[in-house]
Amino acid sequence: MIIFIFLTFWLNLFSQSESEIYNRILTDKFFRGVVADNIIENKKYEDMVSGQFYTYSQLRAAVMDWIEKNPKEAAKRFSDMLSNKGGYSVSFNVYDYKLNPRLKDLIDKMEDASKKNISDENIRAYASILFDGYKENLDYQLDIKPYKNGLAGQQMKYDYVNLNLEKLSDEVERIDKAYDYLKKFDVKDMEGIIKMSDLKYLEFSKYAISLKGNKRINYEQGEKIKSLLRDVSVMLSLRALLIKYRGIEFNSFVRYSKVIKNFEAGIKKLFLNNDENFNENFLKIYSKITELEKEISFLNELQNIQNSLLEKSYSCFLDYIIRKLDYSNKYFKIKQRKKELASYFSKILSHNLNEIDSGDAEIMDEKIKESMEIISLENNIKARHRKIQFLFLDNLFPWDLRVDGKKLYFKIKTDFS
Structure with a gap:
């Protein structure tokens, strides 16, 4: 779809x-x-x-x-x-990458959570590009139909065709929205895909504008607008695919370098291919990149959790003093548990996810939940200590807590306002 x-x-x-x-x-x-x-x-x-x-x-x-x-x-x-x-062939093979089904529910859960950080407008725009506008037939819903101008008993001659201006307007709007959305992504071009999509969009837009106001057009004009619509749609498809590829290339891990190179070759072959298998090959590479994209996104989320667990920071001077004195041993226990969880995620990040079974996936789910709870608890503690210092002690403490890179130090306040 x-x-x-x-x-x-x-x-x-x-x-x-x-x-x-x-x-x-x-x-x-x-x-x-x-x-x-x-x-x-x-x-x-x-x-x-x-x-x-x-x-x-x-x-x-x-x-x-x-x-x-x-x-x-x-x-x-x-x-x-x-x-x-009159032409040449390009062999097409897509690297058969499959997501570990035992991790699918866990990955989907993480993906749903991450989508909350994306605006509804962007989600709708992307969904419109990738799902809502799919057309099965080759007429692209333009309703370009022959216009009968012959006499009864004579062979009909189709010199002109009726143009459904409303449908054409819908297609122009769909293409405009897709192009405007894809333009927001500043990615490195590949084989001139971005450049060609710009040219095809411009050509389609200019020709569509020239047809406005016409209820009937000749047969050649009808064929041309359909051809231009196919051209710009294919190029915008490839541009969306390229953006998706650049995303996993940028966020990927070393272990996926070979797979990503295979996808790069696949996109280049798809761009060169001009046979009847374009539809099938596009779906192959798009679905495989989507699978890998999910796994890489999942690993990046685990990496973020690990980084948060390893982070040693204080919200203010009071926070530093209370957690260092730690009369109840509460903060020491939190620190130790964070260290254990970070070590667990370090092993997972260096592990082959395809070797993880259903039992491992359940344990990972529990570890993720526990980690998020501990991170949230610690953030609330930091915020509470900072609030107390701000309300009651800010003018009494002569020190500011500063961080220079990973180094923590104290500095005499120069501004007590």
């Missing part, structure tokens, strides 16, 4: 000139791999490499090495191949 998933892709890279192919071979390692795959598929490698190759990867590595050493000849051969075939 993802918005902007369609069966055709507008990008026709096979129209590139030989010089453009040459430049891309020099600068894009991924594209060199595409060239190598197509040379092998079309059996054009016999005079490039020699020797025995027992696996495809060995042959591919040898062909890529030849391409790097002979970029001009490789560009020429690839260009000739495109002229003969």
Whole structure:
């Protein structure tokens, strides 16, 4: 149920000139791999490499090495191949990443809690982009229908089509909202996805505006507006996917570096792919990234809990004195329990989550609850001590409590107001 998933892709890279192919071979390692795959598929490698190759990867590595050493000849051969075939293929494999089902309930619980920190407006906007606007049919609900202008008994000729302006207006509004929302994310581009989505949005918007006021348009205009709607929708889908990818890339842990690299390759292949499998491949990579995104978000929440447990801070001078004297041993017990819980989460964060069973997940749930209760208790204690000092003792204490990095020190007050 993802918005902007369609069966055709507008990008026709096979129209590139030989010089453009040459430049891309020099600068894009991924594209060199595409060239190598197509040379092998079309059996054009016999005079490039020699020797025995027992696996495809060995042959591919040898062909890529030849391409790097002979970029001009490789560009020429690839260009000739495109002229003969009219296109090229891009293999598509998505790394099969699965979320541990035993942790799913726990992760969903943490995810629901984190969503409380996001404004309702942003949640609605994102949901609109990803779920509400999904279109199953290729007409995209524009209701562009043939207009009959023939006479009875004669063959009907469709020179003009009726345009449902209300539906077109709805689609323009949907695209505008999606584009405005995605523009808020400042992420590094990949393969020109952001640049192309900007261009396609501008082209679609200008053409849609030019049709306003027309109740009927000719057939070519009808086909063009539908084509532009498909184009901009596909590009905004890819842009949303890129933003999602950059999010997990930025927040990830070292253990996921290989998986993330696979997703990067998958997005590039999806961008290059212009066959009928675009819909299916988009869903594959989107769902897998979503699974990984949930796990990384969960681990980051655990990391935040651990950091809070390890934190040693005081709200004021009175808070420091009371907790240091600790006649009842109350604060020492809190400190020790925080240390034990932090040690537990340290082990979890270095553990493979796929190896955690249902019993481990239940224990983790209890530890999370206990940690949140202790953190909340300590924060309330700090706030209470600060309030007491503010109301009764601020003008009596000549010291301020200061923190410089992780170092705690006291300083004589200079302002008693």
